[in-house]
Amino acid sequence: xxxxxxxxxxxxxxxxxxxxxxxxxxxxxxxxxxxxxxxxxxxxxxxxxxxxxxxxxxxxxxxxxxxxxxxxxxxxxxxxxxxxxxxxxxxxxxxxxxxxxxxxxxxxxxxxxxxxxxxx
Amino acid sequence: xxxxxxxxxxxxxxxxxxxxxxxxxxxxxxxxxxxxxxxxxxxxxxxxxxxxxxxxxxxxxxxxxxxxxxxxxxxxxxxxxxxxxxxxxxxxxxxxxxxxxxxxxxx
Numbered sequence: 001x002x003x004x005x006x007x008x009x010x011x012x013x014x015x016x017x018x019x020x021x022x023x024x025x026x027x028x029x030x031x032x033x034x035x036x037x038x039x040x041x042x043x044x045x046x047x048x049x050x051x052x053x054x055x056x057x058x059x060x061x062x063x064x065x066x067x068x069x070x071x072x073x074x075x076x077x078x079x080x081x082x083x084x085x086x087x088x089x090x091x092x093x094x095x096x097x098x099x100x101x102x103x104x105x106x107x108x109x110x111x112x113x114x115x116x117x118x119x120x
Numbered sequence: 121x122x123x124x125x126x127x128x129x130x131x132x133x134x135x136x137x138x139x140x141x142x143x144x145x146x147x148x149x150x151x152x153x154x155x156x157x158x159x160x161x162x163x164x165x166x167x168x169x170x171x172x173x174x175x176x177x178x179x180x181x182x183x184x185x186x187x188x189x190x191x192x193x194x195x196x197x198x199x200x201x202x203x204x205x206x207x208x209x210x211x212x213x214x215x216x217x218x219x220x221x222x223x224x225x226x227x
Contacts, residue, residue, distance in 0.1 A: 004163065034215065043124070044209070044217040095164075109154070111163040
């Protein structure tokens with residue numbers, strides 16, 4: 001299947017700093033990428049949807065100025081947590097949708113491995 | 121607010137046992153229901169995409185059924201193996217996830 005790589009796997013930062021998480025589709029063009037957050041013992045919660053070359057669409061309650069999403073190319077989307085605070089500590093994971101090896105969109109999502117953020 | 125529920129939250133079975141769990145979702149304006157398998161420290165892996173009422177899909181020992189009128193899907197695992205141990209997630213229309221069912225298969 002298609003491969004999505006997410007980096008870093010885990011990061012620890014000081015309160016007030018910004019952290020960037022990358023999500024790359026390695027063998028297909030990801031026209032749409034999704035960013036999720038998961039708190040302990042809870043479901044994956046969609047934060048935002050990003051389409052290549054356009055502004056991300058944020059879910060209700062997600063601050064777009066705090067969680068900056070850039071999807072400048074068909075293979076890379078980034079999530080930047082700005083001025084991170086301890087309450088931003090969470091597991092963040094991306095998924096991508098797009099044509100794979102020239103096929104039509106199958107409707108499948110391909111996930112990254114996730115990034116665990118700890119803000120001290 | 122759309123809500124997707126899964127039950128049970130966790131499940132322990134003996135190797136060789138068959139098992140099943142449930143995903144409940146809103147039955148109105150249904151588009152698609154996705155099942156994923158998520159092993160610890162790995163990426164969630166797509167199992168099935170189900171779109172039609174009455175759909176039944178199978179991949180090896182794992183199968184799933186769909187009832188869009190009543191808003192539920194069942195995932196079945198026949199003859200569970202230790203490598204089936206994972207969290208099984210369902211997602212409504214790709215973006216609304218259930219909390220998952222954590223399956224542990226005891227050798």
